[in-house]
Structure formats: C-alpha cells, structure tokens
Amino acid sequence: MRSLLKIGELAHHTGCPVETIRYYEREGLLDPPLRSRGNFRLYDQKHTERLNFIRHCRSLDMTLSETRTLLKFRDVPEDSCLEVNALLDKHIGHVVERIAELSALQNELNELRSKCGGVQTTRNCGILQGLSGSDVSMPKNLGSHGGGCH
Amino acid sequence: MRSLLKIGELAHHTGCPVETIRYYEREGLLDPPLRSRGNFRLYDQKHTERLNFIRHCRSLDMTLSETRTLLKFRDVPEDSCLEVNALLDKHIGHVVERIAELSALQNELNELRSKCGGVQTTRNCGILQGLSGSDVSMPKNLGSHGGGCH
DNA sequence: TAAAACCTTGTAGCTACTACAGAGTCAAGC
DNA sequence: GCTTGACTCTGTAGTAGCTACAAGGTTTTA
Numbered sequence: 001m002r003s004l005l006k007i008g009e010l011a012h013h014t015g016c017p018v019e020t021i022r023y024y025e026r027e028g029l030l031d032p033p034l035r036s037r038g039n040f041r042l043y044d045q046k047h048t049e050r051l052n053f054i055r056h057c058r059s060l061d062m063t064l065s066e067t068r069t070l071l072k073f074r075d076v077p078e079d080s081c082l083e084v085n086a087l088l089d090k091h092i093g094h095v096v097e098r099i100a101e102l103s104a105l106q107n108e109l110n111e112l113r114s115k116c117g118g119v120q121t122t123r124n125c126g127i128l129q130g131l132s133g134s135d136v137s138m139p140k141n142l143g144s145h146g147g148g149c150h
Numbered sequence: 151m152r153s154l155l156k157i158g159e160l161a162h163h164t165g166c167p168v169e170t171i172r173y174y175e176r177e178g179l180l181d182p183p184l185r186s187r188g189n190f191r192l193y194d195q196k197h198t199e200r201l202n203f204i205r206h207c208r209s210l211d212m213t214l215s216e217t218r219t220l221l222k223f224r225d226v227p228e229d230s231c232l233e234v235n236a237l238l239d240k241h242i243g244h245v246v247e248r249i250a251e252l253s254a255l256q257n258e259l260n261e262l263r264s265k266c267g268g269v270q271t272t273r274n275c276g277i278l279q280g281l282s283g284s285d286v287s288m289p290k291n292l293g294s295h296g297g298g299c300h
Numbered sequence: 301t302a303a304a305a306c307c308t309t310g311t312a313g314c315t316a317c318t319a320c321a322g323a324g325t326c327a328a329g330c
Numbered sequence: 331g332c333t334t335g336a337c338t339c340t341g342t343a344g345t346a347g348c349t350a351c352a353a354g355g356t357t358t359t360a
Binding site: 006007008018022036038039040041 | 305306307308309
C-alpha cells in the first residue's frame with residue numbers, strides 16, 4: 001500500500017505551493033482527495049501525477065483552460081490524439097505571435113530610447129516628447145505584465 | 151476659448167474606451183475634469199494630451215506604474231531626464247528578457263510537438279506522455295496570458 | 301502539557317481593464 | 331410639452347491564476 005501525502009508533502013514533492021494545490025482543486029483540475037480524521041487532505045500517487053502534468057502544462061505557459069482540455073484527453077486513453085496535436089499547434093502559434101509582437105515593441109522602444117541621452121531637462125527630453133505624440137496604435141495584448149502570449 | 155469634450159467625445163478622439171478613461175481618473179493618472187451642470191465630465195486639451203501620453207505608454211506595454219512615473223517626470227520640466235532614460239532601459243530589458251523566455255518556450259513546445267503526429271490514441275500520444283514527466287521547471291512569469299513582459 | 305508546525309475555510313488582493321445595473325441628462329422630433 | 335433615444339453617472343462584479351492573509355483546528359515534538 002502506497003503512502004498518502006499531506007498537502008504540504010505534496011507541495012514539497014511537486015514544487016507547487018500549497019495554496020495553488022487547493023486552488024486547482026477548487027477549479028476542478030484536481031479531484032478532491034481523501035481526508036484524514038482531522039480533515040487533512042490525503043493525496044495518492046495519481047494526484048501527484050496529475051499535479052505534475054498540470055504544472056508541466058503551466059510551465060509551458062498553457063492556460064488552465066488548455067490544461068483542463070488536455071487532462072480530459074488524458075482521461076480517455078482510447079480516443080484519437082489529433083486534437084491534442086491541434087491544441088499544441090495553436091498554443092505554439094500564440095507563442096510565435098507574441099514573440100513577433102514583442103520584437104516589434106523592442107524596435108519601437110529602441111527607437112524611442114535613441115531620442116535622448118539623458119543629458120536634457122525633462123522638458124527637452126526626446127523620449128517624453130516621443131511619448132507625447134498622438135500617433136498611438138494599441139496592440140491587442142495589453143495590460144497583463146507578467147507573462148502570457150494568448 | 152477651446153472646446154470642452156464630453157467623455158464619449160474624448161474617447162472617440164483618443165481611441166480609448168470611456169470606461170478606461172474613468173478608470174484612469176480613479177487611478178489618479180488623469181486629473182478629475184470640470185463637470186457640466188448635469189454632472190457630465192468636461193475635458194480640455196491638456197486632458198487629451200495627457201491621455202494620449204498614457205495610451206502611448208500602454209501601447210509600448212509599460213505598466214500603469216511606469217506610466218505614472220513618466221507622467222511625474224513630465225510634470226517637472228526642469229528636472230534631469232536621466233531617470234526617464236533609466237526607466238526606459240529597464241523596460242527594454244524586460245521586453246528582451248521576455249522574448250528570450252518565449253523563444254526557449256517555443257523550442258520546448260516544438261520538441262514536444264515532434265513527439266506525436268496525431269495518429270495515436272491518447273494513451274500512446276507522445277505529447278501527453280511528455281507532459282506527464284515530472285521534470286517540471288517553472289518559469290517566473292506565469293499565468294497571465296495576454297501580453298506582458300514584466 | 302505546551303509550543304511549534306502544520307492544516308482548515310473563507311476572504312481579499314494583485315493588473316488593467318471590461319461589463320453590467322439602475323438611474324440621471326440632454327437634444328431632436330412631433 | 332412630451333417622448334424617444336443616445337449619452338452619461340455611480341457603483342459593483344468579473345476576468346486569470348494565483349498569493350496572502352485571518353482565525354481557528356490538528357498533530358508532532360520537547
């Protein structure tokens with residue numbers, strides 16, 4: 001009989017914070033585990049594998065929604081995996097697109113940067129002047145500094 | 151005497167949604183404008199310029215916090231703009247870093263993708279097997295699919 | 301037996317908006 | 331003068347994926 005892990009132990013084994021494990025359970029990505037008499041969560045090997053799967057997806061920057069989809073495929077071993085391939089292709093597409101966007105951004109930023117050497121007053125700073133121009137074109141992916149690509 | 155704009159007109163002029171303009175005011179990026187008798191916001195030319203500045207910063211993927219900082223510099227025209235340059239350099243650094251991360255991600259994803267041609271059952275799908283591995287290394291910037299780099 | 305380390309639920313916060321609900325205002329047409 | 335429709339107001343809740351508490355219960359160790 002395999003040993004059951006308390007949430008802190010599972011966290012330690014997987015490198016996933018305790019709070020995040022509980023969050024995944026709330027979100028339905030992890031099944032509710034057994035409970036001890038004192039109401040502590042007790043995880044088995046399957047939970048550990050599933051959590052590793054989830055974390056691997058997340059480390060590849062997939063959304064929880066994509067991850068959920070992949071877990072569903074994983075739960076039906078006889079199905080064709082065509083859709084798994086399609087999902088991954090789409091995800092790779094997002095990443096490629098985001099790289100292109102950021103590269104364009106980098107060019108714009110470098111150009112802006114070249115407008116001032118830092119020896120001006122802010123009144124004459126080419127950067128601030130550049131930012132004051134009204135030719136603003138908004139990219140689609142705004143606002144969430146922190147990492148994504150979707 | 152210049153004409154004053156209602157919020158919808160300002161939105162139209164700047165391409166910034168009405169709700170976002172009100173949000174910037176709440177966040178202290180835009181000064182509260184005059185009000186009409188009926189309590190409608192009335193914006194002058196300075197508001198328009200400031201909003202364009204903000205939107206330009208955002209289009210370059212700067213955070214509102216960075217934008218706030220740049221606005222402060224802009225408000226003190228006699229100061230040196232060394233810090234403006236520093237802020238921009240830092241921001242460019244973030245973008246470069248994020249591009250590197252996403253490129254690494256792209257490599258990993260391509261490798262994973264090559265493990266299956268979609269002709270398997272999910273049980274034998276190389277992609278799902280690859281995702282089941284426990285060698286998970288989490289990048290720093292997780293979770294916000296949508297655009298950032300900080 | 302007491303303290304420390306762990307666990308529980310529930311809630312609020314983070315970014316930068318976006319999307320309502322429910323009410324008030326204003327201009328044009330009849 | 332009245333109605334209709336477009337606009338505006340405030341306030342609140344939702345988005346993604348956690349993270350960080352508070353206030354309490356459990357287990358382990360000294």
